[in-house]
Amino acid sequence: MSEPILSVRNMKVWFDVRDDAAGGIFPKTKKLKAVDGVSFDLMPGETLGIVGESGCGKSTLARSIIRLVKATSGEAIWMGRDLLTMSDSDMLTVRKDIQMIFQDPLASLNPRMTCGEIIAEPLKTHSKGMGKAERREKVSAMLEKVGMDPSHINRYPHEFSGGQCQRIGIARALITNPKLIICDEPVSALDVSVQAQVVNLLMALQKELGISLLFIAHDLSVVKHISDRIMVLYFGNVVEIGTSKQVIEAPQHAYTQKLIASIPIPDPRKEMARREVRRAKRAAK
Amino acid sequence: MNTETVIKGRSLWSDARRRFFQNKAAVAGVIALTCIVLISFIGPYFAVWSFEEIDWDTMGSAATLGKPSFASGHFFGTDDLGRDLYSRVLQGTRVSLKVGIIGAGIAVIVGTVYGTVAGYVGGSTDQIMMRIVDVLMSIPFMFVLILLLVIFGRSETMIFIGIGMFAWLDMSRIVRGQTLTLKNKEFVEAARATGVSTPTIIRRHIVPNLLGIVAIYATLLVPAMILTESFISFLGLGVQEPKTSWGALISEGAGTIRYDTEWQLLFPLAFFVITLFSFFFIGDGLRDALDPKDR
Numbered sequence: 001m002s003e004p005i006l007s008v009r010n011m012k013v014w015f016d017v018r019d020d021a022a023g024g025i026f027p028k029t030k031k032l033k034a035v036d037g038v039s040f041d042l043m044p045g046e047t048l049g050i051v052g053e054s055g056c057g058k059s060t061l062a063r064s065i066i067r068l069v070k071a072t073s074g075e076a077i078w079m080g081r082d083l084l085t086m087s088d089s090d091m092l093t094v095r096k097d098i099q100m101i102f103q104d105p106l107a108s109l110n111p112r113m114t115c116g117e118i119i120a121e122p123l124k125t126h127s128k129g130m131g132k133a134e135r136r137e138k139v140s141a142m143l144e145k146v147g148m149d150p151s152h153i154n155r156y157p158h159e160f161s162g163g164q165c166q167r168i169g170i171a172r173a174l175i176t177n178p179k180l181i182i183c184d185e186p187v188s189a190l191d192v193s194v195q196a197q198v199v200n201l202l203m204a205l206q207k208e209l210g211i212s213l214l215f216i217a218h219d220l221s222v223v224k225h226i227s228d229r230i231m232v233l234y235f236g237n238v239v240e241i242g243t244s245k246q247v248i249e250a251p252q253h254a255y256t257q258k259l260i261a262s263i264p265i266p267d268p269r270k271e272m273a274r275r276e277v278r279r280a281k282r283a284a285k
Numbered sequence: 286m287n288t289e290t291v292i293k294g295r296s297l298w299s300d301a302r303r304r305f306f307q308n309k310a311a312v313a314g315v316i317a318l319t320c321i322v323l324i325s326f327i328g329p330y331f332a333v334w335s336f337e338e339i340d341w342d343t344m345g346s347a348a349t350l351g352k353p354s355f356a357s358g359h360f361f362g363t364d365d366l367g368r369d370l371y372s373r374v375l376q377g378t379r380v381s382l383k384v385g386i387i388g389a390g391i392a393v394i395v396g397t398v399y400g401t402v403a404g405y406v407g408g409s410t411d412q413i414m415m416r417i418v419d420v421l422m423s424i425p426f427m428f429v430l431i432l433l434l435v436i437f438g439r440s441e442t443m444i445f446i447g448i449g450m451f452a453w454l455d456m457s458r459i460v461r462g463q464t465l466t467l468k469n470k471e472f473v474e475a476a477r478a479t480g481v482s483t484p485t486i487i488r489r490h491i492v493p494n495l496l497g498i499v500a501i502y503a504t505l506l507v508p509a510m511i512l513t514e515s516f517i518s519f520l521g522l523g524v525q526e527p528k529t530s531w532g533a534l535i536s537e538g539a540g541t542i543r544y545d546t547e548w549q550l551l552f553p554l555a556f557f558v559i560t561l562f563s564f565f566f567i568g569d570g571l572r573d574a575l576d577p578k579d580r
Contacts, residue, residue, distance in 0.1 A: 066478055095480035108471035111297055112493040118472075121489075122479045156296050172475070 004041035011074035034060040036236035047213040049227030057236040099173035103185040105165035109157035116153035163194035304574040311570020314563035325378035334369030336376040337527035362548040380530040388510035391449035396456025404464025426451040497575035504568035
């Protein structure tokens, strides 16, 4: 098998939080271990789904890899070099290759900028020599690629729907031809029908461009659909990692089993049947 | 791509402009204010007397001879010393507006820069910067301003320095608060993830989103500055004679009202009141236009 594009080793992100229980004049701090020793590898072109409940450290893990949050210790080896210790100027060149898609589609777009300006921002940062006309050309080509009308280039975010805003977010992430895109719950703020569109768009683009994805979500059914492998986090620790099929069909850890049991079945009869089984089990105890 | 097919987006600014012009009070305010500014600059060309010239004929008998009349060339009458009130009111208007606008300008620029830096950088920098603001705020500002004027002499520059020193404090607090909420928005995080530098983030993402609230506060700050200057002038510490300002004119007019020279009070007062109302209406209109959610 080929070399992993990103390997995270023993990543720890601890925050100092005020310990209200301790009392005293000067507030004592205690460590909140948001991410506590996570390791994983990501292959080129692979999608790794990260699931877990709210507050289990999914987003913090993703943010610590691209240094939006300072990691306490650990390594994030990106093509042979540690992202966490490299200089800011080296990091800037790497940022071109690692982009991010955010949860809230509208909040992740600056309301005072047009959709064209928003998508062009990474280009302005990383390809400083590029002319205005060329940039505009690229932006409209990218809009078309994510399934939007290039004539909307001068519109503002509030004039788009949630799904369209997320497409703009995806276009912004793709414009620099990155090798890895970190998707931080990119569909959880969208309607189910729009979720499917956005997820399918991401999968199609990934196939076409060969990008790796780190796909964070708390909705297992979405993760199952898009991921090659799934990593389950619980309180900052990896409880299970394996191929999608393994994790979904034969979950090893009790927490994963619970997570999977909580996926609603989109068929009321089957759902009822499952509830019957559970009720019977409980009665038997 | 064909440029004709590109749809022009409606920015938040053009939305706000549309809402602003639907607000009748605000539009009336803009018109009234424009008139006052125009009169104060064009008016002097129609004046018969300059603002420091003394009409010796009316001096001492302002109540009878100094009445407003077109025949004598004193459109607004004369003051106690026989100076033309029309010219003096226009001259006072220019001074008061200048103090208001420059004072508010200083507050906006200094306050915005200070507030955004404190809010965006955060941590101990923020702590130190905001504690400085707290300390300055605890100083009785009017007292310091009066002391400055007494020690360094009365001059317009001194008023600007005195007012400018304190006016930005509130502004910086407001801006800092807004910056704190903006800083954690995902679009700022997106910019940081892409590697946009901090000064560029402040310029491109923070400041444009602050401008709404800054614009509102600035229009409300102008009348506050005018009021401060008027108060100082009312105390007799404002601009140096023969120059004058609204506060000084109103003070003189109020002092001589028992000699049946009510025009000495009413003309400057009318300008003063109309201007203040205009600014407040404009400020209100801007607030409604820029923060439709906050109503």
